[in-house]
Amino acid sequence: MTRALAVLLMLLCCTPVVVHAQAVTLVGPSDVVAEDVPDDVGQQITVKWNLSPQDRAQASGARPVNGYAIYRKVVQTAEGLESGAETAAGPGELAFADDFDYEANQPVGTVPYSVNQFLDENVDDGVTYMYAVASTGPGGTYSPLSVADMPVTARMEYINEGKLWFLIIMMIISVVIVFFVFYAKHGGTIKVRPIAGLEAVSEAVGRATEMGKPVLFVPGILDINDIQTVAGITVLANVARTAAQYDAQLKVPTARSLVMTTARETVQAAYLGEGRPDAYNEDNIYYLTDEQFGYTAGVQGVMVREKPAACFYMGAFYAESLILAETANSIGAIQVAGTAMPSQLPFFVAACDYTLIGEEFFAASAYLSNDPEQLGSLKGQDLGKIIAAFLLVLGCLLATLAAVLPNAKPLRIADLYITNNVLGEDGLVPDSEKIANLDLLMERDQDAQPAIDEGAN
Amino acid sequence: MAKAYTPGLLVTRHKKHRIMRRLPIAGDVQVKVDDMVKADDTVAETNLPGDVHPVNLANTMSLPAADVVACMLKSEGDSIALDEPLAQSKGMFGMFRTIVHSRFEGTVETVSPVTGQVIIRGAPLPVQVRAYMSGRVVGVTEHEGCEIEADVAYAQGIFGVGGETQGCIRVATVAHDQELTADLITEDMAGCVIVGGARMTVESIRRAMEVKAAAIISGGIDDQDLKELLGYDLGVAITGRESLGITVIVTEGFGEISMADRTYAMLREFEGREASVNGATQIRAGVMRPEIIVPLDAAPSASSDAKFEEGQLETGRMLRVIRDPWFGMIGEVSGLPAEPHVLGSGSKARVLEVTFPSGEKAIVPRANVELIEE
Amino acid sequence: MTNLDPDTIKVILATDCGSTTTKAILIQYVDGEYRQTHRGEAPTTVEKPFADVTMGVVNSVTEIAELAGRRLVGDDGRIICPATGTEGCDIYISTSSAGGGLQMMVAGVIAEMTAASAKRAALGAGSIVMDVIAANDGRRPHDQIQRIRDLRPDMILISGGTDGGTTDKVVQISELVAPAKPQPRFGSDYSMPIIYAGNKDAREPVKDVFSDEGFDLQIVDNLRPVLERENLGPARDKIHDIFLEHVMAQAPGYDKLMGWTGAPIMPTPGAVGDILQTVAKLQEINVVGVDIGGATTDVFSVFDETFNRTVSANLGMSYSISNVCAEATMPNVLRWVPFDMNERELRNHVKNKMIRPTTIPQTREALMFEQAVAREALRLAYKQHKEFATTLKGVQQQRTVGDTFSQQTSGQTIVDNMTLDLLVASGGVLSHAPRMHQTAMLLIDAFEPEGVTMLAKDSIFMMPHLGVLASVHPKAAEQVFDRDCLVYLGTCVAAKGMPKAGKSCFSWELSGDRAASGTINGGDLQLVELGEEETATITLSPARGIDLGEGPGKKVQRSVRGGTVGLILDGRGRPLALPEDRAACQSTVQGWLDSLDVYAEESEAVAV
Known part of the structure; x- marks a missing residue:
């Protein structure tokens, strides 16, 4: 037995040597x-x-x-x-x-x-x-x-034909954006759906003024490099303008030092813009702590002690969202929240008076500024979204129909075209090879069809 | 009711006219009863309290409102100059004091411990009231104003813009139905009250403003021209505060309409005389029409014999139709049917029959005519 | 003032002293119900040379006395009250808008909150609000002070802050009013009445601010004790008191008149509001009333027992006609005119009407144009009313996750044309239109009622009298309102939605006093005869997407009342859309006018 194994081992080891030796x-x-x-x-x-x-x-x-x-x-x-x-x-x-x-x-x-x-x-x-x-x-x-x-x-092509569709869609959206920007600049009206949460800013600040209570603005717990914080600061500018007009007290506790500096600049500019530089008080915009729950506890303390009549939460929030919103609700404040954190949105919607949801939050600056460039690009982007949604629906529909009606070749070609050409990289002209393959595939499906039917029976 | 009262605009060669010159708030009246005053004499003067500027010191110094009073460097009633220190904070151990400088000039009116707000009142604004019409002072109300009376020739316009002014009457057109165009206005009309015939164009008004005329008067104006002149569409007929630099008066109405012959003749007669003109119009309760006042040296010996009772509608009286379809036409009352008449519009209203100079007759609602006061 | 048992009141005499005419009516208890039996009119005598309002009152009452054959004025020149057999009346009441009515300035902290509540209180009391001063009205303090100085209000209402709320803002507002030293309209020996109805904590500092001479500060309960609730009653009552004690007392003859009346004299618009509220409450309906005058247009509404009134100061048919054309723009006015008009001439006509406000349209074209202007004036006034008549602002909202995509702000209008039951018109252009059809058409085009709405007009502007009567004897007021005050034009059934032209909009079936049925197509207007005393039940089956009161496509059954015009079935859709193209618009409008026979070819005479 041992010998036999040794021979086998030897044979195995020698085989390549033998091949080489053959010099084929x-x-x-x-x-x-x-x-x-x-x-x-x-x-x-x-x-x-x-x-x-x-x-x-x-x-x-x-x-x-x-x-x-x-x-x-x-x-x-x-x-x-x-x-x-x-x-x-x-x-x-x-x-x-x-x-x-x-x-x-x-x-x-x-x-x-x-x-x-x-x-x-x-x-x-x-x-x-x-x-x-x-x-x-x-x-x-x-x-x-x-x-x-x-x-x-080797040649360089100036146009990547495989992505021609990408180019076309991009061109359409760009042209539309440019068109709407020009349209808005030349006095055209672009209607932005009223965003309840932003409409309510004056109401919330007004309530605070009537009740002689401060307005509390929480710009989230992330630093200024987060896009949500930036969006929040845009809203802060608007809240500050309203507060300046109404002569209400605006308090902004922050969790990051840089956010505090930005907020101060923003609020001061807003007060100046409203011609009320004397009403601006720097001490009302202050830094608490970087610690998430330290900050939350601090803000809660402010709420309980000073009983603000209006609370704004605009920025990135995590677990503190509901803690803050519930506390403010218990003191009877009007609350307006805005965040793009999907996991926190339900809490805000349930506990706050008004909530800006994701996109609304980012559209706020266009909505508030009424700047033609921003409005135009907002409108253009909307059109892009409509095109995307349209293709999505069309694709789903075609794929479903193609699955239900395997014999309808035009459907399958259209499906193929959307998947490989419009969304893929096959360019404008359908790939004849893939269509040929499709024929084969359909034949196979047809063959398979009775079998499935039988199986179903 | 054989008679009906239909008001018209007053145009008369003689009238004892009395005007009240009043200060907006109490002040000094500078004339006495029986003084003779000229149109541009100042009759009363006062100082309006200056503008009010609130300064929120509590916020500027980051202090509770109640502590503001203690920090004030100026107390109530003190005057303060621009950039003068207004308040100083206590600081920390006497250091880091903040000094607030005043951004306004005036006097410190109040310092509020409730709001932390200091109110600075600016310098008083002097207000002078001129006589407007040459005449005799017949009454003085201490600190309020005076009353001036004069024998005048007087004409009411229907509508005007611009306030009180005065100047020599200059007639620019040759007939009461000649349009007042820009080429009729010459450089030597500076400071004058220019009188035209029919419609005045916006170009003629602009030209009059160029030559610095005091006022321009004519029969009609196009609404479009008025809009161009004012820069906005006039909504309510309450005017007098426009600052065009010229007073504009139309005597008849809007559109192509000539000045009533009588008014034109009267103004022509007084050409070269000083006239006081006011474009202020207010068509509301307490109606106010623009006026042209020409003070006379003495009352004319005999006033025209009153053939008709004032304001009564009677056969034979001259009137003007003041609504389409015969807008602006002048005719004579030829019939006063007592029974209400059904109009083309379907409404029933009391009417009268009017005969136009051409001999044409028409039925017109009584509400749509205006008597021409003789 | 006497406290009478309503059951003993059988003869009621009421007057309304307007700025030009004093109107008197006599209401008597006949055959178990109250009816307005006679009326009289005389020029108002507030101004010089008479300077005694009671002269006009006595003149108008004498006219009634002659007509009624009942002695009402005694030898001493006073109205005989209480009644004795065939003489005098059981109660005499009066309203007044002479001398420009009651003019007020109001102030609050936030324009949309306490200042809006203050404005509501003032308007509800029947005053004209000259200006609203608020901390956020966008004016610099010195501009505000200048404005206060320029106005000469009869009184000032200051509110602001919830109870326990802001003190300093309220004091700040007071600090604006005090140094401005506003002068009252009448007499300089009279100190300016100031009503403070704000934060109760700020009463003392406000008292200090107004401690100077020349002010008469009155303190009432906060009209917005919390933001969630309004408490307008105390402020409103105080306005009425001051109106009587100060304002009326300054007007010549009113001291005498006040001694005669059995209930406090009310400002005319306030009384109109009262009668509409009383009727809405007793009949459990929603009412909108409009009074279009030469200079202003008043709109009153009662929805779910909430009363609102607005005065559109510069929307009127004579003094303000030019402003209507400017605000609505000429193309908007001309869309209602079914023929071409020269715009330049029209503009001149409009201005001529403005400077000679008493003229009346002589030709049919002029009338049609004037009614086109009226449509726009009413439309704009109603729009302003809708913007003002809202739910309270600054109120905390309760939400569930389900509201994610349907968040609505507070301060939505409470005016809902679908739930409107009765639309009452008054004012020259509406009540004196040569044909009632024109009044009905004007109301429908301007207010765009939805669903089933009854249309009526105030025959002789009796609403003010009934408003005062409502405070003494609501039942009598309601009976007279229903029987004599209103002239029912008919009922409008209008489809909400966008029906397709030429396609069926809704089908209808009438049973009761009159039986008929048919189908209304999109864009159609049809008049069905239904006489003044007739009522019927209408069953409506709307097409898909069309709402007639029960929701889109749902069947509706209502009882409808006829009138001098009849039953108007409107399939034009809401919001009402007219073609942009001028020619198409003309033919569309002509079609509508024809189908309702608005301007009858052979104009039959209707008394003015």
Whole structure:
């Protein structure tokens, strides 16, 4: 038993030695084709070939071909023939030398067995290359070069045709945005749906004024680099303007020092703008602590002690959202919240008088400023959203119909077109190959159909 | 009811006219009873309290309102100049004191411990009341104003803009139905009261403003021209406070309408004389019409014999139709049917028959005519 | 003032002293109900040379006495009260708007909150609000002071702050009023009445501010004790008291008149508001009333027992006609006119009407144009009313997660045309239109009632008298209001929604005093005869998306009352949309006018 095992081991170890010793001549791949990669900046060429007939595992498990080496040579430079530079092989000379030295010439790349293509990403725009591929075997053996039948020039395309749809949609949205910006600038009216939460600002501040209580503004717990905090500061400017008009006291406790500085600048500017610089009091905008719950406790303390009549929460919130909103609710304040935190929105909606939800929060600055540029881009973006939603619905509809009616070829083509061309990278013209494949697929489905029916029965 | 009262605009060659000159608030009256005053003499003077500027010191100094009083450097009644220190905070151990400088000039009126607000009242604004009409002072109300009376020729317009002014009457047109155009207004009309015939154009008013005329009077004006002149569409006929630099009076109405012959003749007669003109119009309860007053040296010996009772509608009286379809036409009352008549509009109303100079007769509601006072 | 048992009142004499005429009516208890039996009119005699309001009153009452054959004025020149057999009346009451009515200035802290409540109180009491001063009205303090100085109100109402709320803002407002030293309209020996109805904690400091001579400070309960609730009663009553004690007492002859009346004299618009409230309460309906005058338009509404009144100061048919055209714009006015008019000439006509306000339209074209202006004036006045008649602002909202996408702000209008039951018109252009059809059409076009709405007009402007009567004898007031005051024009059934032109909008079936049925197409207007004393039940089946009162597409059954015009079925949709194109608009409007026979070809005479 032990002997038998030893013999087997020996046999296994010796097998490659035996193969090498045989010195079989490797067969190279056939039909080597080099193609410029379309829709790129001219730095890629794809080389494809048919696998060598020897590219398969033998019964012993050994592989005569364990990979391919790809070689190339420059045939012509971009500058033309006069310069003569880099024309190692001489102009017009397309063939590789008969005595090609595999060791001296570095391949531009190697791929393992079973792979029949290589993407050369290291070419120069406008240079013509000739490619050749050799099969490699164990022990550094090479097959003769299989040379591509045509040289190939890497080219830069100015338009990525595969993403033409992307371009079209982008152009539409851009044109629409520009149009609406111009439209708004030239006195056109762009109606923005009234956002209850922002309409309520004057009401909330008014309530605070009538009740002789302060207005509390909480700009979230994240720093100024968070986009939600920035949006919150935009709303703060509006709240401050209203507070200045009404001569109400505005308190802004912050959790970040930078937010405090920004808030101070904003509020001061708002008071100045309203012609009430004397009513601005810097001490009302202060820093509490960076600690989430330390800050929450601090704000809660302010609420309980000073009983503000209006509370605004505008920014990024986490677990403190409901704690704050419930406390303020218990003291009878009008509350307006705005955040893009999906997990906190339900709490705010339930506990506050008004809530700005996600997009509304970001649209606030356009809504409040009435600036034509912002309004125009808001309107344009809305159109983009409508297009996206339309494609979404159309795609779902087509996919559903295609699944329900497998025989309706136009439906399946349309489905394919949306998936691969509009949303994918196939460009404007449908890929004939994929449509041909579709025919096959449909035939197969048809064959499968009765079987399914039977199965269902 | 054989008689019906239909009011008209007063145009008369003689009338004892009395005007009240009143200060907005109590002040000094500078004339005595029986003084003779000229139109541009000042008859009374006063100082209006200056503008009020509130300063919120509590916020500026970050202090509770009640502490503001203690920090004041000026007390109530003190006068303060621009940039003069107004208040100073106590600071910390006598250091870090904040000084607030006044941004206004005036006197400190109040310092409120409730609001922390200091009210500074600006310098008083002097107000002078002029006589407006040359005449004799017949009454003085101490600290309030005086009454002036004069024998005048008097004409009411229907509508005007701009306030009180005075100047020499200059007639620019040759007939009462000639349109007042810009080319009729010349440089030497500066300070004058320009009189035209029919409609005045906006160009003529602009030209009159250019030559610095005091007032311009004509029969009619186009609404579009008025809008162009004012820069807005006049909604309610309450005018007199416009600052156009000229007083504009129309005597008949809007549109292409000539000045009543009588008014025109009277103004022509008084050409070269000083006239006091006021465009202020108020068509509401307490109606006020623009007026042209020409003070006379002496009362004319005999006033025209009153053929008709004032304001009574009688056959034979001259009247003007003041509503379309015969708007602006002048005719004579030829019939006063007692029974109400059904109008083209379907309403029933009391009417009269009018004969136009062409001999054409028409039935017109009594509400739509205006007597021409003889 | 006498406290009479309502059951013993059988003869009621009421006068309304307007700025030009004094109107008197006599109400008698006949055959178990109260009826207005006679009326008289005489010029008001407040101004010089008479300067005694009672002269006009006696003249108008004498006219009634002659008509009724009942001696009402005694030898001493006084009205005989109480009645003795065939002489005198059981109670004499009066309203007044002579001398420009009651003019007030109000102030509050926030324009939309306490200042709005103060304005509501003042308007509800029947005054003209000359200006509203608030901390947030956008004016600089010295501008506010200047404004207060320029106005010469009869009295000033100051509110602000909830009880326990802001003190300093209220004091600040008072500090604006005091140095401005506003002068009252009448006489300089009379000190300016100031009603303070704000935060109770601020009473003392406010007293200090107004401690100077020249002010007569009166303190009443806060009209907004908490933001969630209004308490207008005390302020309103105080306004009435001061109106009587100070304002009326200054007007010539009123001291005498006050001695005659059995109930306090009320400002005319306040009385109109009272009668509408009384009727709305007794009949459990929602009412809108409008009074369009030469200079102003008053709109009154009672929705769910909440009363609101607005005065649109510059919307009127003569003094303010030019302003209506300017505010509504000429194209908007002309869309109601079914023929071409030269705009330049029209503009001149409008201005001529403004400077000669007493003229009347002589031709049909002029009448149609004037009624077009009236439509726009009413539409604008109603719009202002809707903006003012809102729920309270500054109130905390209760929400559930379900409200996520349907958050509404507070301060929404409470005026809902669908729940409106009765629309009452008064004022020259409406009550003196040559044909009642014109009045009805004007009301429908301007107010755009929805669902089933009864239309009526105040025949001889009797509402003020009945308003005062309502305070003494509500039942009598309601009976007379229903039987004699109102002339029922008919009922309007209007579809809410956007019906397609030419397609069925709703089908209807009438049963009761009159039986008929039919279908109304989108854009159609149809008049169905239903006489003055007739009532019927109408069953309506609206098309999909069309609402007639029970929700879109739901069947509706209502009882409807006829009138001098009849039953008007309106399938034009709401909001009412007219074609933009001038020619198309003209033919559409002409079609509507034809279908309701608004301007009859052969104009039949109707008394003015």
